[in-house]
Amino acid sequence: MRAVRMTSPGVLEQVEVPTPTAGSGEVLLAVGAVGACHSDLHVLDAPPGLFPTPITLGHEIAGTVETVGAGVTGWSAGDRAAVYGIIGCGTCRACLRGRENQCRRVPPGGIGLSRDGGLAEYVAVPASRLLHVGDLDLIQAAPLTDAGLTPYHAIELARPALRPGTTCVVIGIGGLGHLAVQILVATTAVHIIAVDTSVAALDLATRMGAHHVVRADPEAVDRIREIVGPAPDGADVVIDCVGVDPTLTTARSVVATGGQLLLVGLGGGTLPVRPVADEPPTMPLETNVVIPFWGTRAELQELIALGRLGLVTADVQTFPLERAPEAYDLLRRGEIHGRAVIVP
Ligand SMILES: [Zn+2]
Ligand SMILES: [Zn+2]
Incomplete structure (x- = not known):
């Protein structure tokens, strides 16, 4: 079969590999769609040895069951x-509570990160990793598994603070951010302020239901402050889907006293924290800072339900498998709007 693999550190190319078979407890999936994630760029850029090579990338996967391995119940061909x-x-302790994203024994990784993923015609995965999507378009289902699940999980963590009438700032309206806006619209009654450097991304945020859009320029903090009011008031929740120094500075400059910062984007920036009350504070008193990671199976099931109801719809650009390396180049240059989805 054809697969797009990281054949050596930093090298992504299409190659021919043997079609995998479903081992005991596994399912062989014919890949219908796989999302291209910024994390894949981090994998490609990582120092040699950090990730196994060669490896088939792709961790946002939806597909159709081809065959089932020994001992698998509840799944059959065509599902x-x-x-x-x-x-x-x-x-x-974490896994037993369903929080496999906090597993205390297995380092962060998974399908397409520490074992072969979905940038291929077929992928073998443990049957326990599958969730039914019903009649949801596979091109829609794939981005929900990470670009949707990660902000869904972050919003779940902040849900007690997302009271009706509160304000949530979403920074970075890319693959994750444009889904974050829709999840907020579908599951809360908060005012949404979307922030991005790109006018096209802000237009997308408006179409997805954001109430205010702010261009990420040197005046961004002032313009957000005009909406949320001066300190010690501010945004109740800030979701930073980028995570570079300028976005982290914006986040901590607009969050309210007692507010919550959700650092979803792994952009490599640093957030200074100095526990003092006097000026200038690094961030307001009583602020919560969380670094969410991916999400839980239960949350993915709920998000798929939102997708099937038509309440969350990924804005996608599709590419055939052989153009996957080009899709990642466009992603790296910031030229993808919404999510790039590879269709093998
Ligand atoms: Zn990802
Ligand atoms: Zn565990």
């Missing part, structure tokens, strides 16, 4: 599924 990409140990 349509989304793949939950994390494989926790299943036995630690």
